[in-house]
Amino acid sequence: MSSKTDSPTKAKGLVEFSSSSSRALAVTDRIHTEGGALVHDQCRSEIDFMVQYQGFWFAVHTDQKENGVTMRVHGIIGHLPYSYQSSFLRTNIFAVVHAASREIKGKIRVDDQQRILLIDEVFFKGQLTPKLIVSETAKVLLRLKPYLELVKALQPLTSTPFMAPDIESVASQEEMTKAPTPVPAPAVMPEPVSETEPAPTPQPVAHPVKAKAKIKIASAKPKIKMSLKPKLKMNLKPKK
Known part of the structure; x- marks a missing residue:
C-alpha cells in the first residue's frame, strides 16, 4: 500500500x-x-468482445497496429435451408445475404451445418479507444440492419442462433473434454532371493480326478411274437 x-x-x-x-x-x-x-x-494490442444486434450475435476482433486499427466482425446471420425443404426460401435468403455482403464489402461462408457466416473487415486510423470501438462497430451493424430484418421476415428466429460464450462454461467444457491422464500400472518386482538359502523348488500339485460316469445300456425289448392262424381247410364235394 x-x-x-x-x-x-x-x-x-x-x-x-x-x-x-x-x-x-x-x-x-x-x-x-x-x-x-x-x-x-x-499491455496488449488485441481486444475481443461480443455484441448482439437484431437477435444475432457478432464476434468482434480488434488488432492495434502502428498505423491504425484492424477490426474484424464475424456473425451467423441465418441458416440456409436445404433445397428439398424449400428451394424458394433458400434462393431468397441467399439473395438477401449476398446483397448484405455487397453493401459492407464483406465475405459470405456457408459451413457444413448450413449456417450463413458473414465476415467483414474494417481498417481505421487511431488508437483503440472505447469511442472508436463503439462507433466503428455500430457503423457495420447499422448497414446490416435492413438485411437482417429481411432474413428474420423470411425465416423467423425460433432461438438465438449463436450464444455468447461464458467463461465458466467454456472452462468446464475444456475440463470435460480433456483426455484423462493415464495412470501407469504398478510394477511387480520379484522378491530378492538370499544367496545362503536355495531357491524353493516348485512342487507338483495333485489334482483330484473325478470318477468317470457309468453308462448303462438298457436291454433291448423282446421281439413281439406273432401267432399266425392255421389255414382254413376246405372240403370240396366230388361231383356226381
Missing part, C-alpha cells in the same frame, strides 16, 4: 496526463505508478 504522501503526486500526474491532448488513452493501455511518477504502458 502506498503512503499518504504519494497521493498528491499521483493525483497531479493523473490530471496532467488526462488533460494532455498529445495522445488519447486507449483501451489496451495500462497506467501505473513507478518511483512516484505516473507511467503509461501498452
